[in-house]
Amino acid sequence: MxxxxxxxxxxxxxxxxxxxxxxxxxxxxxxxxxxxxxxAYFPGGSVTPVSLLADPTFIRAWVGGVGNYKLGGNYGPTVLVQQEARKQGCEQVLWLYGPDHQLTEVGTMNIFVYWTHEDGAEPWWEWLVTPPLNGVILPGVVRQSLLDLAQTWGEFRVAERTITMKQLLRALEEGRVREVFGSGTACQVCPVHRILYKDKNLHIPTMENGPELILRFQKELKEIQVSCRQPGNGPGASLIPRSPSLLAVWEVDYISREPLGHSSVGTWPGTPQGLLGVVEQLPPHRCLRCSAVRNQSPRVDVPGVMLQAVLHIHRPVASHHASTGLPTNDSPEVQY
Structure with missing residues (x-):
């Protein structure tokens, strides 16, 4: 590495x-x-903003096609358009679709818009919006990670819905756009500061706004990647709760997913008494089922090797709570 x-x-x-x-x-x-x-994927690093060419003349994918798959046939036709974007001073292409010029995705990224809603009566004033998975865009892993993280925070509305250039232009005119950014495996989270659309340079005030949300996403993703911590909701259930919470742990057969004899309860950053020793002795086909009981986080079955690395990294202090009345092996808490 x-x-x-x-x-x-x-x-x-x-x-x-x-x-x-x-x-x-x-x-x-x-x-x-x-x-x-x-x-860094783009020269200058992860916080260097990029500019996008949005030309409705070119179409990357369409409903009923294979635009949601990572096929070579989806990338070959984009090379010429990418060259045209560079000739016009843009790093990437923002692909549009349909007569209303819907935003779909950037050449190597999914696209996000963080803005304030046009209707002040909305219960959520700030929105994070990304195009839906309608068969035209790739279902990016980082895209889903950002959606999961934002929903976990619960600080603004998170939505997957169609965004048109008309809506974006109006929001820019009204000063409602805060940040526009792309997400992808290579670039992670990349700010956008300019969109070239119909020969007009649209200034995106991403950098003037921090970019607070982008930097927060980058920090969270980096922590997850280097510390084995997983996000708090969604497919990646929280293994390490953000605040101390009760943690129930069972030894589980990795193949059958049936709970075995070991059951222990503790708190994080403390852990069940003797848990580290149990993890170190787990055979390859065993994992541990962790359930953060107090904060109602989803359960997650964690291979012993991964949990062992996490426990070693955080060096927890043992803390046993045998009298807390938490679930046993027979409790419905361990059922899917």
């Missing part, structure tokens, strides 16, 4: 090895993985 702040980028590729000149379903394929040490 390269030293921080660089990282290792993994790229999986699947291609056919079927010896045929015809067009048909292949019977053989080659799967290979490329690992490469990388630094």
């Amino acid at each position: 390269p030293p921080a702040p660089a990282s290792m980028y993994g790229l999986c590729s699947l291609g056919t090895r079927w010896p045929s000149l015809g067009v048909a379903q292949p019977t053989r394929a080659l799967l290979f993985v490329i690992l490469c040490p990388v630094g």
